[in-house]
Amino acid sequence: MMTMATKTSMPSPETRPAIELSQNDRVAVIAGSGRLPVNVAAGLKAAGHSPFVVITGGERAEADEFAIYDHATIELEHMADLIPLLKRERITHVVLAGGIGRRPRLTKLKPSRYMLTKMLPRLASALGKGDNALLSTLVGFIEEVGPKVVGAHEVVPDLLAIEGAITKAKPKTADHRDLKAAFGAAKAIGALDIGQAVVAIGGRVVAVEGVEGTDGLLARTAALRSHPRLSGKKRGVIVKCAKPGQELRADLPAIGPQTVRAAYDAGLAGIGVEAGHSLILDYETVRTSADALGLFVIGLPGDKA
Amino acid sequence: MMTMATKTSMPSPETRPAIELSQNDRVAVIAGSGRLPVNVAAGLKAAGHSPFVVITGGERAEADEFAIYDHATIELEHMADLIPLLKRERITHVVLAGGIGRRPRLTKLKPSRYMLTKMLPRLASALGKGDNALLSTLVGFIEEVGPKVVGAHEVVPDLLAIEGAITKAKPKTADHRDLKAAFGAAKAIGALDIGQAVVAIGGRVVAVEGVEGTDGLLARTAALRSHPRLSGKKRGVIVKCAKPGQELRADLPAIGPQTVRAAYDAGLAGIGVEAGHSLILDYETVRTSADALGLFVIGLPGDKA
Numbered sequence: 123m124m125t126m127a128t129k130t131s132m133p134s135p136e137t138r139p140a141i142e143l144s145q146n147d148r149v150a151v152i153a154g155s156g157r158l159p160v161n162v163a164a165g166l167k168a169a170g171h172s173p174f175v176v177i178t179g180g181e182r183a184e185a186d187e188f189a190i191y192d193h194a195t196i197e198l199e200h201m202a203d204l205i206p207l208l209k210r211e212r213i214t215h216v217v218l219a220g221g222i223g224r225r226p227r228l229t230k231l232k233p234s235r236y237m238l239t240k241m242l243p244r245l246a247s248a249l250g251k252g253d254n255a256l257l258s259t260l261v262g263f264i265e266e267v268g269p270k271v272v273g274a275h276e277v278v279p280d281l282l283a284i285e286g287a288i289t290k291a292k293p294k295t296a297d298h299r300d301l302k303a304a305f306g307a308a309k310a311i312g313a314l315d316i317g318q319a320v321v322a323i324g325g326r327v328v329a330v331e332g333v334e335g336t337d338g339l340l341a342r343t344a345a346l347r348s349h350p351r352l353s354g355k356k357r358g359v360i361v362k363c364a365k366p367g368q369e370l371r372a373d374l375p376a377i378g379p380q381t382v383r384a385a386y387d388a389g390l391a392g393i394g395v396e397a398g399h400s401l402i403l404d405y406e407t408v409r410t411s412a413d414a415l416g417l418f419v420i421g422l423p424g425d426k427a
Numbered sequence: 428m429m430t431m432a433t434k435t436s437m438p439s440p441e442t443r444p445a446i447e448l449s450q451n452d453r454v455a456v457i458a459g460s461g462r463l464p465v466n467v468a469a470g471l472k473a474a475g476h477s478p479f480v481v482i483t484g485g486e487r488a489e490a491d492e493f494a495i496y497d498h499a500t501i502e503l504e505h506m507a508d509l510i511p512l513l514k515r516e517r518i519t520h521v522v523l524a525g526g527i528g529r530r531p532r533l534t535k536l537k538p539s540r541y542m543l544t545k546m547l548p549r550l551a552s553a554l555g556k557g558d559n560a561l562l563s564t565l566v567g568f569i570e571e572v573g574p575k576v577v578g579a580h581e582v583v584p585d586l587l588a589i590e591g592a593i594t595k596a597k598p599k600t601a602d603h604r605d606l607k608a609a610f611g612a613a614k615a616i617g618a619l620d621i622g623q624a625v626v627a628i629g630g631r632v633v634a635v636e637g638v639e640g641t642d643g644l645l646a647r648t649a650a651l652r653s654h655p656r657l658s659g660k661k662r663g664v665i666v667k668c669a670k671p672g673q674e675l676r677a678d679l680p681a682i683g684p685q686t687v688r689a690a691y692d693a694g695l696a697g698i699g700v701e702a703g704h705s706l707i708l709d710y711e712t713v714r715t716s717a718d719a720l721g722l723f724v725i726g727l728p729g730d731k732a
Binding site: 306307310311313314315316317321327329330331332333334346349351352 | 615616633635636647657
């Protein structure tokens with residue numbers, strides 16, 4: 123899944139101050155799937171702002187979650203319509219939030235002159251290069267017409283994971299070994315734009331996220347428990363990391379209540395995220411459900427390299 | 428799966444000459460699961476030697492395959508018995524061949540004084556460090572008592588993959604992009620001792636081998652074909668690579684007829700292996716079944732770094 127999470131620039135996001143939004147500013151939340159866009163819209167509203175939500179058609183069944191905000195729905199194939207919409211609504215900042223589970227179906231594209239001449243050539247080139255290239259291209263389109271593309275955590279700073287355990291359970295010594303092994307591997311696969319998450323059990327990496335995403339990885343881990351190589355091995359962790367270097371700006375990792383439940387179902391002892399570079403969605407639900415299930419959730423010191 | 432494949436030392440195996448076995452030499456094949464030990468024993472016999480096969484109990488149902496050779500069966504938990512057996516049979520060279528799908532069950536260990544004082548402490552230390560550490564430890568035990576541990580390809584050089592396609596089908600341009608992406612990722616995960624195989628489709632890595640092994644990876648790839656992110660994407664490749672650097676000596680990657688069938692079932696266009704660093708088992712069956720299914724099998728230039 124492509125996570126349209128945030129745009130951050132180097133240096134790392136924890137050192138970048140949150141944006142002070144004025145009364146004239148208006149934030150559009152481009153809502154893909156998952157809990158992130160819901161969290162961003164709620165966070166903006168809680169801070170006294172009125173977000174405009176652009177629902178990506180086909181990605182969300184539960185559009186009613188956004189009924190209390192100004193909103194519009196655009197099909198993925200008609201995303202060129204986003205540009206005039208942003209102008210019309212006098213949007214100053216755009217947050218790309220949530221997953222886009224599929225690629226645009228080229229046969230369903232409604233081609234406009236703008237799209238054919240300006241967008242398609244660049245999109246076609248980006249499509250083959252992975253999520254980061256695709257997102258950078260989208261960011262470029264939006265900023266060319268005016269609005270600034272910002273990270274979810276820049277307008278709702280509370281989303282960012284901080285260092286340390288947020289749960290009653292803390293990692294044991296063996297868990298720290300797993301966290302270290304998984305963190306290193308997650309950084310390595312992130313550098314290759316393969317995935318963000320890795321599972322380690324018994325001090326070793328046993329599963330690596332590919333195109334199936336974190337939920338798929340955890341479902342797979344649950345099935346792997348019966349593998350002879352893991353017989354007698356208990357606990358284990360999943361770690362999600364930001365990709366090293368510039369790729370961070372396009373794809374910030376996130377966990378939520380679903381991750382906690384799936385980690386529990388996979389027999390894992392806890393979840394590690396990179397502090398300052400990861401989002402925790404539905405924070406209170408994550409904390410209380412992890413406590414109820416006996417899992418730890420910990421923010422790990424980020425890669426300082 | 429732990430593949431007890433070979434021992435090779437730097438420089439890379441293609442530059443290391445095959446071993447000239449004399450009439451006084453006797454090769455023991457420690458047979459784990461899979462086709463490699465069958466290929467090694469048959470290759471030795473074809474060259475006029477009389478291998479001694481040590482069947483690892485619990486790993487092979489089809490022990491009859493070795494009935495034509497001198498052989499013995501040792502349970503994984505009684506592997507300490509291997510040492511006196513090697514002496515008794517006057518073994519000069521040992522080939523570790525095939526997979527060990529499980530770890531020894533400590534409750535089933537039949538402890539001898541030798542095992543308790545010499546082997547267990549080192550094995551316990553190696554168990555947590557991954558396949559390579561475990562194999563290096565085993566290699567150390569054997570060589571201390573006399574026999575030289577050698578790679579399967581050192582006594583049966585025909586097993587080694589050579590550069591170029593061995594099939595009628597050759598990679599197309601898009602396949603070469605997939606081969607390149609998968610090769611780079613396979614090297615990276617190999618460096619971390621995570622796995623050896625990677626699947627790339629549409630120019631991108633979509634799945635990475637973990638503890639489930641290559642068969643599990645390909646079964647997963649078949650399931651991933653219906654993933655929205657892969658909709659409309661055809662072909663794709665699996666690449667198996669040796670791990671960079673010294674790890675090569677402990678775990679040489681191999682493909683066989685099962686890999687060809689599973690790659691076909693996963694909708695892939697072909698298989699890449701690292702020439703000079705990978706084994707092709709049941710070569711003629713691999714070639715003819717790949718030709719029958721329209722897949723390519725290609726030896727890729729190895730990592731010269």
